[in-house]
Amino acid sequence: MKVLLYFESQKLLAKSGIGRALDHQKRALTAMGIDYTLDPNDTDYDILHINTYGLNSRQMIKKARKAGKKVIYHAHSTEEDFRNSFVGSNQLAPFVKHRLVSLYSKADHLITPTLYSKALLQGYGIQVPIAPISNGIDLAKYQATPDKEQAFRAYFNLKPDQKVIICVGLFFQRKGLLDFVEIAKQLPEYTFIWFGDVPMYSIPRNIRLIVKKDHPANVRFPGYIKGDIIEGAYANADLFFFPSYEETEGIVVLEALASHQKVLVRDIPVYHGWLKDQQNCYMGTDNTQFKRLIQDIVEQRVPDLTEAGYQTAESKQITAIGHELAAVYQHVLTPDESNPTYTQIMQHTLKL
Incomplete structure (x- = not known):
């Protein structure tokens, strides 16, 4: 198994939580012995794990699909957390939501950090399976x-x-x-x-x-x-x-x-x-x-x-997150509902 971790505008987002999430993914995959690349021109991979919704995201998905690769979208962003941020964010928020739904719906599987963000995405009408997996922490x-x-x-x-x-x-x-x-x-x-x-x-x-x-x-x-x-x-x-x-x-x-x-x-x-x-x-x-x-x-x-x-x-240290990411990767490649780690992740529900 080899994963392409795709992260557009990495320098721009390096100071944000999303930027640290990429670093945690690299550490988690290394801990699990999962091979990965950050090079978008590398064609020798099995899964595209995409982290951002930049201008090139749609093209990356299209390219992966054409090559017969599986696609996992990491849904770090929602309309709700885009609001009250940058200049004009509230006016742009509905358009951001539309773009997120369009991109997220093209994946084989979504990963999002919490049960709450999973509930938001399901509320958008997204039908793709969603796994709530913490971004993790390097203790x-x-x-x-x-x-x-x-x-x-x-x-x-x-x-x-x-x-x-x-x-x-x-x-x-x-x-x-x-x-x-x-x-x-x-x-x-x-x-x-x-x-x-x-x-x-x-x-x-x-x-x-x-x-x-x-x-x-x-x-x-x-x-x-x-x-x-x-x-x-x-x-x-x-x-x-x-x-x-x-x-x-x-x-x-x-x-x-x-x-x-x-x-x-x-x-x-x-x-x-x-x-x-x-x-x-x-x-x-x-x-x-x-x-x-x-x-x-x-x-x-x-x-x-x-x-x-x-x-x-x-409980959210990187090694634990690595096992959960690996379970989702494996499920996407060879679907198996009996995988205990994958089943446990997917059975979690939010009780508000």
């Missing part, structure tokens, strides 16, 4: 070390007793950026750091102004940072606060959980089935709740759930 990468934590605190010149709340994400309204800044205004005793980046010309003016200058002194936007500093931030911060309104999974949440970090998220359907309020994370629904929960978590007035959170990340 080893997010293990805390004193050097990483010191690198983080030194980079931001943080005092030993300075309390820090972090978030990681693109500069989108959908990600909850406005709420993050508003809550920071109400909690000046804490430092709020939002890691992430996106071309400024591509986002609405109100978001652009907030990132550039219209934010309180206790909020920092350092841009996209990788390596020891961000990994140290995940481990050393007092809280990972992710107020996003819409995700297909939220790789950054898995990264925080893998770092033994305390996690506070918005209570939205994408987390149902794997995150549980007051068990492996904390959840809120509005800024009033978020403010109270941030104070309670940072001041240690509520139970520490980091060990349970880590166990959740552990």
